[in-house]
Amino acid sequence: MTGGRWRLIATPLIAIAAGLGMGGLSGLVVFGDWLRPVGAVLGATAAVVVLARLATGRPFLPTVAGALAGAWLIIVAYVPGPDGGTTWIPRGETLSQLREVAEHAYWYAQNSVPPAEVEASLAGAITLAVVALFLVVDAFAVGAGFAASSGFILLAPWLPALTLERRVPTLALAGALGAWLAVIALSRRSDRGSWRSRARDGASPAAPAAALAATAATLLVALVAAPLAIGGPGWGAMPRLTLPASLGGGARLDLEIDLRNSLTEQSATPVLTYTSDSGKVDVLRGFALATFDGTRWDRDPLGDTAPATGVLWPEDTGSPLIADPGTVSIQMGSKGQDRVLVPSAPRSLVAGSEWRYDASTDEVLIDRPEGTANLRYTVRQALDFHTEESLRAADPLIEDGGDAAVSPRYLDLNERIDIDKVRQVAQTVTSQATDRYETAILLQEYLRGPSFEYSTEVTPTGDDAVSTFLADGRGYCVHFATAMVVMARTLDIPARMAIGFLGGAQDGDGFVVRGRDAHAWPELYFPGHGWVRFEPTPAQQTGQRPSYAEPETTEPTDPELLETVRPTNAPERQLPTAAPTAAPAPTADEAGGFPWLAVLGLAALAVVAAAAALWARRRSRADAITDAESAWATMRRRLGDRAGDDTLTPAETELWILAEGPDLGDDARAALGELRAAVEDARYAPAASTVDAEVLEGWVDAVAHAAREAERGAQTRG
Structure with missing residues (x-):
């Protein structure tokens, strides 16, 4: 042709x-x-x-x-x-x-x-x-x-x-x-x-x-x-792939479902609707997660199942169902799954032979090709089953080995986590507790306190997401729930994470649950009573605490004690003992050679323009020292490569700066130590840092000036 x-x-x-x-x-x-x-x-x-x-x-x-x-x-x-x-x-x-x-x-x-x-x-x-x-x-x-x-x-x-x-x-x-x-x-x-x-x-x-x-x-x-x-x-x-953290821009809390997508304003799609004779339900529970490797949760293994008849609860309630149960009629949407959403309390439901119950995970399964898609069902739940009195009554059973009723995996702690530091924080926070109930309340309130901020726009790095979260103080429900589970386990309290939905918003005579209502929460075990939900996530996502988890007025934890238990962001990182060698040049595939530039040229221009604008805005604010964090960022920028990788903790950064390049001198070393202590206080101490901006600026100038002079002297001698 x-x-x-x-x-x-x-x-x-x-x-x-x-x-x-x-x-x-x-x-x-x-x-x-x-x-x-x-x-x-x-x-x-x-x-x-x-x-x-x-x-x-x-x-x-x-x-x-x-x-x-x-x-x-x-x-x-x-x-x-x-x-x-x-x-x-x-x-x-x-x-x-x-x-x-x-x-x-x-x-x-x-x-x-x-x-x-x-x-x-x-x-x-x-x-x-x-x-x-x-x-x-x-x-x-x-x-x-x-x-x-x-x-x-x-x-x-x-x-x-x-x-x-x-x-x-x-x-x-x-x-x-x-x-x-x-x-x-x-x-x-x-x-x-x-x-x-x-x-x-x-x-x-x-x-x-x-x-x-x-x-x-x-x-x-x-x-x-x-x-x-x-x-x-x-x-x-086709098989699904889970990328390792090194290929995903840093470690993150990686669930079988990605709650972050559901928690943004982009996910307004209705998941289900329901009516209830007792008002809005607290949560609708789907499944549990038991194993945490520092960045990723894995599902609880399925245990023995039985027909989903009678009262469905991990512990024997002693009666067919608590008096005056509340009734919830649920209509699922078109997107189905194999777990039936139920309230997080003893419940019963009318179910066919394809419905099964796993008491070890407290999950209701349904064996039908379409799963729960378009499923309509009614649940009767025990109202006010959890009370402060009943939870405190479980404490004597602990001494008698009551925790042996659940799997030891609920106490597992992965070696990637800085266990000693997390345990120190947990012990300090709960030092006033007299029983397991008070311990759980103090952990919950610590995470709901002013030291932590709810945000879905977080990009944690490293292999220890819990320490990163406790240090940075920013995250969404997965981070808060994970932190409380791990802190509870360091105190020898069996704990796990549950996934489901909040109660949604009222719509006419009923309620509608949307994707953004997806939620994660910790469950702590109370012998003879079962797994109990707590709410460490701040109120902008979860609303009110469960009625049984409302704290009494207590004296705050001593700030001087918390000041001594600062978790590290990167516990496995080894500090360098000599100047690092230059990294080899990336290959064409790693750096995005000609084929990638040809394919993604226009997309790269948009990304580069956005990144340049963000960098310009951040750089224009870099010298505005108003607190310890801005002073620390300004010092790192002025030192350049000598400040090391930005994933280093303040203490690691200080050691890197002292080991890298010529000696700074006594005054600059002292200023660096003071600045490091100030930023650690700002990040980890409840009282934060109280150093004036002018003092911080003086420390930054002293360190940067000494580094510049030391480099000049080294070049002259060379």
Whole structure:
């Protein structure tokens, strides 16, 4: 085939290959309806390229036209206007909105646990990458005539799968390979001479019938074939992947479900509705997690199950059901699971033979193909089962070995955790407790106190997420619950984490529970009474404490005691004894060589622009010393490489600075020690730091000046 026709047919084939390249994300994201908008933008962009190639003989002008069209379509589809509506005409503020979307996509990608649900900003970033891949390959293969070599660029989206040795969807990979081979076959008569001559060959417009057929084929394959191939039959059989922390931008609390996604304003989708004759329920419990390795929770192993009849509770309540039970009628949504959501108290329900109960995990299972999807059921719960009196009554049983009734795994502590430091904090916080109930209340109130802040925008690092959280004081429900579980275990109290939903919001005569109501909480064991929920998460997420967990007025823990128990962020890090050697230059794959730059060029520009703006804002505020934290950040910036890695704790940073480079002198060493103590107080002591800003600034100047003079002296002597 000669003339412009082969080029018009090659363009939709390249669109197919680019769209199927999303199959390389297997295991990293959850494929679903978001594929169709991606296909729509890709198809429309490819159609513009085909139509532009009909109107001009210039080889690369169609690529420019397609890039402009694709950029506009991405803005329309994924970048909201200032009022939240569609941005049909880009304006001055569009760039700012685009930057916000890029920042959110970058943050979401860095902090989501694979396989992640794809929300709007991440879908926009993927769309940008796919459209960029198509345009680069089309310009390279059709515009410049390098059809065979373009296959190396098409390989780029599959590199994560090849690097991590993951399985990929065979249909998608075969389709991409077949499309590329077809492009090579179509260009076989235009493979001689220079690239300029090959580009000019056949650049004249094709017949209208051929142009119409090519445009229709482009839209068809990009809108239908690619999304169906990626999400088609057999996709659910592909294995899911959990990335190690080193590949995910730092360790995080990694659950089988990622609660952070549900806790943001992006997740307003209803999960279930219910009515209750006793008002809103506290929580609806799904399942339990027992094993924690420092960053990741694993599900409780399933124990022996029995028919879900009678009173469902881990301990014998001594009666068919507590008097005056409350009734809750639940209607599940269309997204099902295999665990039935029930109140966190003794309960009973009308169940068929497919309903089972596991007392060891306090989970209700249902064996039906669709799980709990669209399930309607009624639960009768024991109201006010937990009381202060009943929980205190469990204390005498502890001395008689009552904890032996539960598995010893509920006391396990992974060696990655700085156990001694966490135990010191727990013992100091609970020093006034006289029984297990008071111990639990003091742990709960410590975490709900002013030293901690609720935030879903956290990126902890290292292998010990508990110590990081206790040091930084910022996190969401998973962090608060995990900290209380681990602190309780250091005090020899069996504890575990439970996952479910808060009671939701009133909607007419009933209540609606949405994705953002997803919640995690700790459960502590009380012999003879069972597993008891406590609420360490601050009120902006959980609301009121359980009625039995309301604390009495007590004297605060002595600040001087807490000052001596500061957890470290990186207990396993070894301090350097000599100057570090220069790191080897990264390989092309590690640094994002030519294929990645070609595929993600436009996406990288948006991310770099957002990162540059954030860096500029932070740098402009770097010298404004108002407290110990800002003084510490300013000192680290002024020292540069001599300050070491930013994951070092203050104490580790001090040792690094003293070991790195020439001696600072006695005065500077003293100033560094004072500054380190001030920032530790600010982070760990309940009373925080009380050092004046002028004093902090003087310490920073002393350290920075001494370091600068020491370096100059060393250079002079050298």
